[in-house]
Amino acid sequence: MQGVLQSKGLLSLPSNPRTRAFLAQPSCDLRAEAAAASADGQPVYGEKESPKFMGMELVTFKKIIPLGMMFFCILFNYTILRDTKDVLVVTAKGSSAEIIPFLKTWVNLPMAVGFMLLYTKLANVLSKEALFYSVILPFIAFFGAFGFVLYPLSHYSTPQLLLISF
Numbered sequence: 124m125q126g127v128l129q130s131k132g133l134l135s136l137p138s139n140p141r142t143r144a145f146l147a148q149p150s151c152d153l154r155a156e157a158a159a160a161s162a163d164g165q166p167v168y169g170e171k172e173s174p175k176f177m178g179m180e181l182v183t184f185k186k187i188i189p190l191g192m193m194f195f196c197i198l199f200n201y202t203i204l205r206d207t208k209d210v211l212v213v214t215a216k217g218s219s220a221e222i223i224p225f226l227k228t229w230v231n232l233p234m235a236v237g238f239m240l241l242y243t244k245l246a247n248v249l250s251k252e253a254l255f256y257s258v259i260l261p262f263i264a265f266f267g268a269f270g271f272v273l274y275p276l277s278h279y280s281t282p283q284l285l286l287i288s289f
Contacts, residue, residue, distance in 0.1 A: 211274075 173180045179187070213220050245254055273280075 173182070175181070176184070209223065212218060212222055212226065242254075242258065245257060249257060
C-alpha cells in the first residue's frame with residue numbers, strides 16, 4: 124500500500140498509481156531498471172525530483188499565475204463594462220429600461236454574428252499575430268475614443284440636435 128500512496132510533495136498523489144510487484148530475486152541490470160523507472164515517470168536513481176506544491180511542479184506556476192491574472196482582468200473588465208453599459212443606457216436622456224431588450228436583440232446579436240463572420244474570414248487569411256492585432260486594435264481605439272471623445276462630447280452630438288437644425 125505504501126507504493127501506491129507515496130507522497131512526492133504537498134498533497135500529491137503519484138502520477139501513475141498502480142501497485143508494483145516485487146521480484147523474489149534481485150535484478151543485476153541496473154540500467155534496465157533505471158530506464159524502466161524513468162519511462163514510468165519515476166525519477167532515476169540519483170536524480171533529484173523537482174519540487175512540488177499542491178501536486179504541481181513549481182515551474183508550472185510560471186504558467187498558472189499569469190493565466191489566472193489574465194482571467195481575473197478579463198472578468199473584471201467584462202463586469203465593469205456590462206454594468207456601465209446598463210447605467211449609461213438607462214440613465215440617458217429620453218431613454219429608459221425598455222431599450223435594453225431592443226439593443227440586445229437588434230444591435231448586439233447582429234453585431235456578434237457579423238463579428239464572427241469577419242473573424243472567420245480573417246482567421247483564414249492572416250497569421251495568428253496579425254489576426255490578434257487586427258481584432259484587438261479596433262476595440263482599443265473605440266473604447267479610447269468613447270472614454271475621451273465621444274462620451275465627454277455627447278451633449279454636442281445627440282441625434283435630437285441634428286434633427287432640430289434641419
